[in-house]
Amino acid sequence: MHQKNLNNTFTESKTGFRDRVYLLVGQIPSGRVMSYGQLAALCGNPRAARIVGGIAHHGPEHLPWQRVVKKGGGLASGYYGGLEGHKADLEREGVIVTDYKVVDIGNVRWWPDE
DNA sequence: CGCGTGACGTCTC
């Protein structure tokens, strides 16, 4: 037929990774943060943290990527505006940041279970 | 369809 599979890759299982990242990031409430590895794990691959970073860099700007930090609470240098911008956006939401690292990350880390 | 890549993570020194 005329339709073919085009690029196919419409298999939810595979493209799901990137889409899930978008959905999860969009679900992070204000004042809370998630780590790249955490997002990756929830997407199905705890070792795909780097992939989440790459997706974040190229992902939609309307998503709260500022709520995505490293596992230890470290901010992302590649964030639009750099560490300063990232820090400013997090503090704006009430997240305490010191030396470009989220303070008490264990308390502000958010999980979809909540 | 293979290679390089990177907003990470973990180990070692």
Next chain:
DNA sequence: CGAGACGCCACGC
């Protein structure tokens, strides 16, 4: 504690 090196894997060309 801090910095450096390796590994890991989805994504784009």
